[in-house]
Amino acid sequence: MPAAGFVLEKRKQGEALKKAFEINRAEITDMIKDSGLKGRGGAGFPTGLKMYLCGAAADTIKYVVCNADEGEPGTFKDRVILETVPEKVFEGMAITAYVIGAKEGIVYLRGEYEYLKAGLENTLNGMRKNNLLGEKILGADFDFDIRIALGAGAYVCGEETALIESLEGKRGEAKNKPPFPVSSGLFCHPTLVSNVETFCNIPHIVTGGAQWFKNIGSEKSAGTKLVSVSGDVKKPGVYEIPFGMKVKDLLKLVEAENTKAVDIGGASGIVIPESQFDREISFEDIPTGGSVIVFDKTRKMIDVMENFMEFFLDESCGQCTPCREGTKYFVDAVEKIKNGKITDQELKNLRDISNCMKLTSKCGLGQSSTNAFISILDNFKKELLS
Ligand code: SF4
Numbered sequence: 554m555p556a557a558g559f560v561l562e563k564r565k566q567g568e569a570l571k572k573a574f575e576i577n578r579a580e581i582t583d584m585i586k587d588s589g590l591k592g593r594g595g596a597g598f599p600t601g602l603k604m605y606l607c608g609a610a611a612d613t614i615k616y617v618v619c620n621a622d623e624g625e626p627g628t629f630k631d632r633v634i635l636e637t638v639p640e641k642v643f644e645g646m647a648i649t650a651y652v653i654g655a656k657e658g659i660v661y662l663r664g665e666y667e668y669l670k671a672g673l674e675n676t677l678n679g680m681r682k683n684n685l686l687g688e689k690i691l692g693a694d695f696d697f698d699i700r701i702a703l704g705a706g707a708y709v710c711g712e713e714t715a716l717i718e719s720l721e722g723k724r725g726e727a728k729n730k731p732p733f734p735v736s737s738g739l740f741c742h743p744t745l746v747s748n749v750e751t752f753c754n755i756p757h758i759v760t761g762g763a764q765w766f767k768n769i770g771s772e773k774s775a776g777t778k779l780v781s782v783s784g785d786v787k788k789p790g791v792y793e794i795p796f797g798m799k800v801k802d803l804l805k806l807v808e809a810e811n812t813k814a815v816d817i818g819g820a821s822g823i824v825i826p827e828s829q830f831d832r833e834i835s836f837e838d839i840p841t842g843g844s845v846i847v848f849d850k851t852r853k854m855i856d857v858m859e860n861f862m863e864f865f866l867d868e869s870c871g872q873c874t875p876c877r878e879g880t881k882y883f884v885d886a887v888e889k890i891k892n893g894k895i896t897d898q899e900l901k902n903l904r905d906i907s908n909c910m911k912l913t914s915k916c917g918l919g920q921s922s923t924n925a926f927i928s929i930l931d932n933f934k935k936e937l938l939s
Contacts, residue, residue, distance in 0.1 A: 558793040560753050560779055561637050566644065567685045569756030573648045574693045576759075581652050582608060585755065587763035589775030594620060594711070594748035595818065595842030596917070600755075603745055607735040608653040610743035615655040617646050618739065618746040620716060621662045624708040625819035626864060627844030630779035631749040633791045635662075635669050638753065639676045643699055645752030647686065648759060650697045653745055658699035661716050664706040673701055708868040712916045713738075713746040715870070726870050727916030750779055750843070771797030774835040778843070782807045784816075785849035794834065801830040803845065811849045814933070819844035820861040821921035823928035824854070854933040858926055859887045865922040876919025879910040883926055890937055900930070 573581055586601025607615065619642060623631040634642060646658045662670060677699055680686045688696045702720055709715045710725040717739050719725035738744025754776060758766050767775045774796035780803070783789045787808035794803060804812055816824045817834065818841040825832065825839070832838050834845075848857060866880040886903055889895040907923035914920045930937065 569759040578652045584763050588758045588766040593750035597836045607743050607745040610736050614742040616739045616744040617650045617655045617658040619660040621749050622704045622711045624711050627819045627846045629781045630791045630843040642752045645755035660701045664704045709870045726872050770795050771835045773837045780845045782845045784847035786847050796835045797833050809847045813850045814848045816846040817841045820864045826932045854929050858929045861925040873915045875910045876914040
């Protein structure tokens, strides 16, 4: 399957926005719905539906927030988008704002990406000069501008409700849903939060059409996906692949050799062995926010497990018991495995605790924190327990 790249390509600024002004708002929402675009941050919520729900919310104040808090271990594709084509992200935000009726956009930028801020401000200024942001954009009855807010380095702020808390100046902690941000988000106003890559796709869909977009990718995963590939490969970096690409084909592309395991989705993803390299990267098989980490045959899976479990113990905000206590329990379990002291009953208990954390943790961190542990246990049991 060939690589299909357009997300990182430069394009004429304002072309999609101009076209959006020629179509009515409901038609754009339908176009995004029909395209099958799903959130590129990993959760895969349909973007058109999000637009519809936020657009339908009755409020005169609404916000568009770009989630650039790229904190998943192994993910760096949003950084590359923001370094290469930030104007497309901003144009995607402006089109979204036009559709839902927002006047203000905010980019929530990962604290570690502070060095990108000056360049992003320059791009915003250039767009203001060209009347692509500000008042009466391109002569239309539409005012919209974007500002950049810096995060402070907490992984949990990648979760939309924690991100909104942080934007409001509070401690970044996830909140119970509902209400969802599309009805009550920033300062209790309807807020559409989407990932950098998601916004970057929107101008292409508006000019290329829903069908063009749907023709790329797999049956249930339209379009392409940017993946950040790192680890034991000859060509690490950001690759744009059509959804549905097999893991083995991606490994060929990045020139990986003697591969033992691939982590797809970062610390919250799964780790698969060679026997599963025929599987596909897609929402219907293995979804990913963008992280692909390759391990060759010299790597010990217990080290991978330990690294990920310690990451979650560090990053848990501690607000809810299953995640706070569970992440500690899993770090202790890694230590027992390392010392050859884990029992069958304890392994069974770990699965029960993992299920409990999935069902009862408040946010995605706790819900997904044991994915890597369980997949390594399932796929590399002999190595771990010998
Ligand atoms: S699941 Fe973990 S990170 Fe999320 S709110 Fe609960 S304690 Fe915090």
